[in-house]
Amino acid sequence: MKSGLVTIKDLARELKISASTVSRALKNHPDISEATKKAVHELAEKLNYQPNAVALSLKQRRSNTIGVIIPEIVHYFFSSVISGIEDVAYDAGYNVIICQSNERYEREVANSKTLLASRVDGVLVSISKETEDFSHLFNLRNNNVPMVFYDRIVPGLEADQVIIDDFDAAYRVTKHLVDSGRKRIAHFAGPQKLLIGKHRKDGYIKAIREAGLEVDEKLIIEADSFEKARLAVMRLLNEKRDFDAIFAVNDLTAIGAMQTVQKRGIKIPDEIAIVGFSDGRFSGITDPTLTSVDQHGYEMGSIATQMLLKRISAEDDTYPFETRVLNADLIVRGSSI
Known part of the structure; x- marks a missing residue:
């Protein structure tokens, strides 16, 4: 067998059955015998077969992946936001692509294009310090990509958002x-x-x-x-x-x-x-x-992701956009008393 990712055709060739039979066996289709299902699953495990996520996303019109544009990962607040995002996304069966703008407008634009090309189901965005032209974000909207803004929002762009006061x-x-x-x-x-x-x-x-x-x-x-x-x-x-x-x-x-x-x-x-x-x-x-x-970054990331997943799964995309305002707590320590 040639090197590289194992495909359904490779499994079919090894077992001397059709690719369609292998595909149905992997899905435990009732028309496939238990012996064939067992043989297919065992070979798939032995050869470490993985479904083609890109092909599945094209077929299902959903990638089960969300994108995140974050200004700087090194900041504790933003790293806390990411933790909240990933926990909620993982529990819902979604993968997360994290893009860092590094507080640069050009990188934020490139990030948005990468996520659009990756066919993500939705995007969580916190804009960079440099960003004044928001056309790349309107482009995501025009391509029907749901967006939720967190912490730093875009004036004039209607979207779900999670902020503090x-x-x-x-x-x-x-x-x-x-x-x-x-x-x-x-x-x-x-x-x-x-x-x-x-x-x-x-x-x-x-x-x-x-x-x-x-x-x-x-x-x-x-x-x-x-x-x-x-x-x-x-x-x-x-x-x-x-x-x-x-x-x-x-x-x-x-x-x-x-x-x-x-x-x-x-x-x-x-x-x-x-x-x-x-x-x-x-x-x-x-x-x-x-x-x-x-600022409760973990909570902000969790809520923003829940809002995005709700928007992704909604059959009616006309329901009003929501703004969630979280409480921020003043923690008094020795530097001020």
Whole structure:
């Protein structure tokens, strides 16, 4: 027998029966004798025969595969989302193709084309920081590929989505700092073209104004990475800006700020309080431990996948799109009290 994947024709040749008989025997068709079924199944197991998934998907018009476009797998939040996605998909008999955009628009476009060519039954999407043109996602919609957005959504594209209330979470973070006696709170913000970045900034501003404090635009800096946080802290300190707290858009940014502040001999939280966002695995092992917001990534991935599978299996594709808003929990630790 030639090397490579074993086919139904290979089994038929070995057993000297027709390929159609082998096919029906593998499906335990009642017209096939028990002896033939036994012989076919035993040979299939011996030769490690696997059904041709591509051929089956073309025949059934379903691949039992879903695609995931994720900005960065290295982030604890997104890796938690993936765990939730895979657990639900696996239990439902679906395979998962994971594509990482690495926060690049071009890669996100390539990801969408790959998933479309792979004939996935549906796609879960969280857009990249760079994405402003959404035509590739509208292309998926135009090709009747169901989509569910999670965390980062697309304005103007109607679809199911799972998010947290970023505005409220940021408001509660800032209010916690205000209630702790902080009056000059810097915000290291995410890109404002992303709704999550805009909503977190807006929540911060509302809490500042509600407390009767000044919104100082010079304390609002777009910094959403470890390195950008280091530069932002050094800039504030070198310019001798008066600030007593930092609310960072994510945990890695907060940790970058923490390390830089500590290297300058400034005590946390006595002199400067710091709060992150996402409650990753590092938040509980920093010194002091990091106050953060738990976004419940696993739950978000699970719910998004359930919504997608429901959309895939629906006979009526006209039922209204759904938005699920999950609660985000403020986890107070040593960096802010």
